[in-house]
Amino acid sequence: MKKEFFITRYDVKAENSFALDDNIMVKDGLTTGGSKMLHNFVSPLQATVVEKLLDAGMELAGKTKLDEFTAPGIAAETCDILSGAVGAVSEGACKIALCNDVSGKIRRQAPENGLYYIHPTYGTVSRFGLIPTVSSMDQIGIVCKNIDDGFNALGIITGHDEKDVTTFPQKSYAYTPKEGGFKIGIPSNVMELTDEKGRKAIYNFTGKYDTEETELKYFEVFAQVMYILSSAEIGNNTSRYDGVKFGYRTENYTGLNDLYTKTRTEGFGLDMKLLSIMGAHVLSRQNYEAYYLKSMKIRRLIKEHAIDLFSRYDAIALPLKLNDPDPYKNSALYAFATLCGLPSVSVPLGSDGGIQLISQVKNENSLFGICKGGR
Amino acid sequence: MEYEIVMGLEVHVELATKSKLFCACAAKFGAEANENVCPACAGMPGMLPVINKRAVELGIVAGLVTNCEITRTISFDKKNYFYPDLPTGYQITQLYAPICRNGFVDIETEAGNKRIRIKQIHIEEDAGKLVHDYRPDSSLVDFNRASVPLIEIVSEPDFRSSDEVVAYLEKLRSLLTFADVSDCKMQEGSMRCDVNISVRKVGSDILGTRTEIKNMNSLKAIARAIEFESQRHISALETGCEELVQETRRWDDNKGETYSMRDKEDATDYRYFPNPEILPVHISDEWISEIKDSLPELAHEKYDRLTGCYGLSDYDSKLITSGKNISDIFDRTLEFVDNPKEVANWIIGDLASIAREENKSYDEIEIDCEKFGKIIKMVENKVINRTIGKKVLQLLFRDNIDPESYVRENKLGMITDAGYLENVIKEVLAENEKSVLEYKAGNQKVISFFVGRIMRKTQGKADPGSVNSILRRELNDWN
Amino acid sequence: MDLQTVLEYEAMVKLDLPESERIWIAEKASMLEDSFSELSKVDTEGIEPLISVLDLNYTLREDIPIKSISREEILSNSPEQCDGYFQVPKTIE
Numbered sequence A: 001m002k003k004e005f006f007i008t009r010y011d012v013k014a015e016n017s018f019a020l021d022d023n024i025m026v027k028d029g030l031t032t033g034g035s036k037m038l039h040n041f042v043s044p045l046q047a048t049v050v051e052k053l054l055d056a057g058m059e060l061a062g063k064t065k066l067d068e069f070t071a072p073g074i075a076a077e078t079c080d081i082l083s084g085a086v087g088a089v090s091e092g093a094c095k096i097a098l099c100n101d102v103s104g105k106i107r108r109q110a111p112e113n114g115l116y117y118i119h120p121t122y123g124t125v126s127r128f129g130l131i132p133t134v135s136s137m138d139q140i141g142i143v144c145k146n147i148d149d150g151f152n153a154l155g156i157i158t159g160h161d162e163k164d165v166t167t168f169p170q171k172s173y174a175y176t177p178k179e180g181g182f183k184i185g186i187p188s189n190v191m192e193l194t195d196e197k198g199r200k201a202i203y204n205f206t207g208k209y210d211t212e213e214t215e216l217k218y219f220e221v222f223a224q225v226m227y228i229l230s231s232a233e234i235g236n237n238t239s240r241y242d243g244v245k246f247g248y249r250t251e252n253y254t255g256l257n258d259l260y261t262k263t264r265t266e267g268f269g270l271d272m273k274l275l276s277i278m279g280a281h282v283l284s285r286q287n288y289e290a291y292y293l294k295s296m297k298i299r300r301l302i303k304e305h306a307i308d309l310f311s312r313y314d315a316i317a318l319p320l321k322l323n324d325p326d327p328y329k330n331s332a333l334y335a336f337a338t339l340c341g342l343p344s345v346s347v348p349l350g351s352d353g354g355i356q357l358i359s360q361v362k363n364e365n366s367l368f369g370i371c372k373g374g375r
Numbered sequence B: 001m002e003y004e005i006v007m008g009l010e011v012h013v014e015l016a017t018k019s020k021l022f023c024a025c026a027a028k029f030g031a032e033a034n035e036n037v038c039p040a041c042a043g044m045p046g047m048l049p050v051i052n053k054r055a056v057e058l059g060i061v062a063g064l065v066t067n068c069e070i071t072r073t074i075s076f077d078k079k080n081y082f083y084p085d086l087p088t089g090y091q092i093t094q095l096y097a098p099i100c101r102n103g104f105v106d107i108e109t110e111a112g113n114k115r116i117r118i119k120q121i122h123i124e125e126d127a128g129k130l131v132h133d134y135r136p137d138s139s140l141v142d143f144n145r146a147s148v149p150l151i152e153i154v155s156e157p158d159f160r161s162s163d164e165v166v167a168y169l170e171k172l173r174s175l176l177t178f179a180d181v182s183d184c185k186m187q188e189g190s191m192r193c194d195v196n197i198s199v200r201k202v203g204s205d206i207l208g209t210r211t212e213i214k215n216m217n218s219l220k221a222i223a224r225a226i227e228f229e230s231q232r233h234i235s236a237l238e239t240g241c242e243e244l245v246q247e248t249r250r251w252d253d254n255k256g257e258t259y260s261m262r263d264k265e266d267a268t269d270y271r272y273f274p275n276p277e278i279l280p281v282h283i284s285d286e287w288i289s290e291i292k293d294s295l296p297e298l299a300h301e302k303y304d305r306l307t308g309c310y311g312l313s314d315y316d317s318k319l320i321t322s323g324k325n326i327s328d329i330f331d332r333t334l335e336f337v338d339n340p341k342e343v344a345n346w347i348i349g350d351l352a353s354i355a356r357e358e359n360k361s362y363d364e365i366e367i368d369c370e371k372f373g374k375i376i377k378m379v380e381n382k383v384i385n386r387t388i389g390k391k392v393l394q395l396l397f398r399d400n401i402d403p404e405s406y407v408r409e410n411k412l413g414m415i416t417d418a419g420y421l422e423n424v425i426k427e428v429l430a431e432n433e434k435s436v437l438e439y440k441a442g443n444q445k446v447i448s449f450f451v452g453r454i455m456r457k458t459q460g461k462a463d464p465g466s467v468n469s470i471l472r473r474e475l476n477d478w479n
Numbered sequence C: 001m002d003l004q005t006v007l008e009y010e011a012m013v014k015l016d017l018p019e020s021e022r023i024w025i026a027e028k029a030s031m032l033e034d035s036f037s038e039l040s041k042v043d044t045e046g047i048e049p050l051i052s053v054l055d056l057n058y059t060l061r062e063d064i065p066i067k068s069i070s071r072e073e074i075l076s077n078s079p080e081q082c083d084g085y086f087q088v089p090k091t092i093e
């Protein structure tokens, strides 16, 4: 049976079209965020990225399926479902697909399906019209088969947006592959936790480069910091879904509290419920300091470590999977770029699977250069 | 046993911005339900907050006029709770780095002068409005006020009497209205006050159980609520008939009592955390000095100008600077009539008494100052006399008539023609011979009786000066 | 995290989980909490919390009101409305 990757689909030619995960808003179009909570929500606004792609002459192929609010899930059933954006590009239904990959799921699945995923620097792409998941990490990225197509589209969607004042002031970005002279760092502490296939992928790919073994500090707490910060923000960002103003409302209720409780219990999936509860837990008076504040401090340490690493390397190479299949532990592999707002590209490597390359803030061109085979 | 009341105040003041705090919707009062609402302030996902610069400026102004330190890097936090008037399920406020700290306000009561310390001022967004009496089984939600900028001014527990509380609120209102921070209208909710109250035995430094009273919408209500609540505390302590619990209570103005809101306010965990969608805002020295330089004249500065430069009396100056509106009327009228004493006389004498007749407070007076100035000038230039002037002012007040054309069309111009007046006066004297004889017998009081009659015959238009001199001459010549 | 604690958080975030979900969440939450103990091994003495990775001058907006959307459009997504208002069950007695 053929899988359906779209929630909404338009009749356009695939060559010059883009798909959007269903958490990116198209004016007057249904935008569900992948949640029953917004099953009937018609967007009153147009995301800046959509405006820019349409202005550049591209066509909208449709809205693709995503995990509920693209939240980092640890329930096994959500982790294995193929992302609609990856599926749609993979089956050739569109040239590129835009999504917000907080958890790393798409960064893992894209190369596994022969595709690239470009996760740009936080603050280069406007988040106006993106349903928020983890505001401090949300970043619209691009799934593409051809890396030139991806960076070409990235050049279109990046740039300052006065409707999102957390974008850098730079008006536009031109992406051209850097020629060469690359030095790639390979964190040995991560490689130790990787399986044979993952290690092979890294060493095969980086073989022709000047590489150096290094250490990715704090890796052992990446998953924790990621989960603590994101559960708090997700819980907060989704408290607006209460059945009062828009979206799903339960059928039968007696009184306001019952309306709230039934609506939210029926409207959210299991992972969202866990995130909401954990979000309340880590922000509660008794835990704020030990969990939330501590995680924000560690996040600073990680960011400072990133600055140090990229003073020595043009890119850090990381595998797509750990030996241990536990999705929570694996989230650490994607937390580095997400927590620090760094650009990364997930690179498909055929039978080797793939790897991710991470670079410093606004250094997409090095990643582009490496993808283009520059030394 | 003697008790002492200990109170601290949390005063919410709506900032006088044109647009909301985090979106560009209009912030004006009195629009139709949900008319000034956009996806952001209706809680929809996808929009990002963009801070209104003016709101930050007004926050700084509030700090400057209350002698606060201005925080150089401010940030915003999210406070989580569910309520239908809160569209996003969280309120954006300032917990960790409020815009102002450590200020004070000096107040004056019958008991003397006192300094009230201000702990902090923070900026936050207002919630929407719930309407309960429209439908029997449901409440209705209007988000026009949602995300309108507020400041919360938190005092130290420095108040010992309701007089002090009222004096402080009046002082705050004067400071904030003269500085254009807010219109501070309690009835419209643009100034709201919560009182934290506890009592203790005089001499003791152990504070009693603290309650918070909300929902007072006038100074009078606040004073009454404080009296009620402190008495409730004292009798609970003395008789033990009621156990005091730390809680929030609402004031019922009709019943004249406070009642428990029965919510576990203090048990609520608001799960505050820094708002990652709003980056810290840096407030530079230059920005502060720019704001300082453009601060409007405050009431006490204006008082000094009125008494000093214009030589107005202490009484007149106090009255004119007692409220922002009346003080603005004074200054705006002065632009058209370069005679401060005369303008003050007109405001304190005529305008104030007309307002009283019309049941309007000084704050509610709305008048076209250019037209007001024209009336004063017409009297000054003897185009009309003062009595007619006051009548025209009354009409201006009520119907906003144009004074000059009204005087022209109704032929209200002053009668100065000596021959005409002489005839009128002779007529009046002839009709009232008895009174003339009284005058001749030495009764000076009848003069005003004659003036009244003469004015009546001239529909009030006679020039009082001419009438006076002609009348005396005619009386003396009478035989 | 025990079931009672989950229940308390449910009330806070307006959820009322079926027993099976509550058990699953209690289990996952406990697993997560166990992992959180690792955090204390990181020395964060004297480190400022990082709220946003962005280091840029935040621009403020001029105070100019703009009407962006009609009331009808705002209300068109609402489950229940009445004369231009959103409608909810009575919030006071």
Ligand SMILES: [Zn+2]
Binding pocket: B020, B023, B024, B025, B036, B037, B038, B039, B040, B041, B042, B147
């Ligand atoms: Zn708005």
